[in-house]
Amino acid sequence: MVLPPRELRLGGPSFADDDRFLKTAQDETRRLVTSLGLTSGSRVLDVGCGVGRLAIGILSEVGDIGGYWGVDVDERFVHWCRQYVEREHPKFRFIRLDVGNPRYNPSGEALVPGFRFPFPDQAFEIVYLYSVFSHMLEGDARLYLREFHRLLVSSGRLFFTAFAEDAVPAVTINPPGYRRPWSGPLHCVRYETGFLRSMVSESGLTIDRTEYATETDGQTAFYALKKS
Numbered sequence: 001m002v003l004p005p006r007e008l009r010l011g012g013p014s015f016a017d018d019d020r021f022l023k024t025a026q027d028e029t030r031r032l033v034t035s036l037g038l039t040s041g042s043r044v045l046d047v048g049c050g051v052g053r054l055a056i057g058i059l060s061e062v063g064d065i066g067g068y069w070g071v072d073v074d075e076r077f078v079h080w081c082r083q084y085v086e087r088e089h090p091k092f093r094f095i096r097l098d099v100g101n102p103r104y105n106p107s108g109e110a111l112v113p114g115f116r117f118p119f120p121d122q123a124f125e126i127v128y129l130y131s132v133f134s135h136m137l138e139g140d141a142r143l144y145l146r147e148f149h150r151l152l153v154s155s156g157r158l159f160f161t162a163f164a165e166d167a168v169p170a171v172t173i174n175p176p177g178y179r180r181p182w183s184g185p186l187h188c189v190r191y192e193t194g195f196l197r198s199m200v201s202e203s204g205l206t207i208d209r210t211e212y213a214t215e216t217d218g219q220t221a222f223y224a225l226k227k228s
């Protein structure tokens, strides 16, 4: 399996090492198998796929699945994934969305109510976002969550990571003194846990499990389910 060049990898210095990068990709796949019910028939939407870490893990651990779509706002990442993953594994497809994000795609278009991902209703069993809501503000995150409800099959699963704490303001950008120094636009978007839960619930999804601060830079893992 070809791994992405180090200069394109995300997630800090620990992902620069090839063995470590591949191990995190394989670990994420095991999470999908054990906690989200991934099988060889599943259709997975990986939003903010970056340089295809999850796709590389799935290919290494499970092989081809029912379908995989990786979506990202950064042209360079999607270009690499198409060239090195999609070309060899045509069931793994990648598209770029020109959605604005002050950190990753500052010149992209602002999300507006009515935004739709280019997929039909109930197209996926699993929607996955690793370290993406950690760089998105409430309004955009709400529009995405509403779409995930449309895109998931009944009882489909959503997994995401986010900075989430109790007894803090609803949303804080780059909170000083929190976990590590933050710099630049939306380096860290921290949510108050109850507020984030209500955002998820209002979109028709239910969080049924969390793992506090177990993920990159102390993000919490959230496992959710489409209510019906």
Ligand SMILES: C[S@@+](CC[C@H](N)C(=O)[O-])C[C@H]1O[C@@H](n2cnc3c(N)ncnc32)[C@H](O)[C@@H]1O
Pocket (backbone or CB within 6 Å): 010, 011, 047, 048, 049, 050, 051, 053, 054, 071, 072, 073, 074, 077, 097, 099, 100, 101, 104, 129, 130, 131, 132, 135, 136, 140
């Ligand atoms: C920290 S990286 C994580 C990449 C990947 N999920 C991983 O774990 O390796 C965040 C990714 O989210 C993407 N991103 C940011 N805002 C986005 C948005 N509104 N829609 C889709 N992707 C977005 C960025 O371009 C970047 O690739």
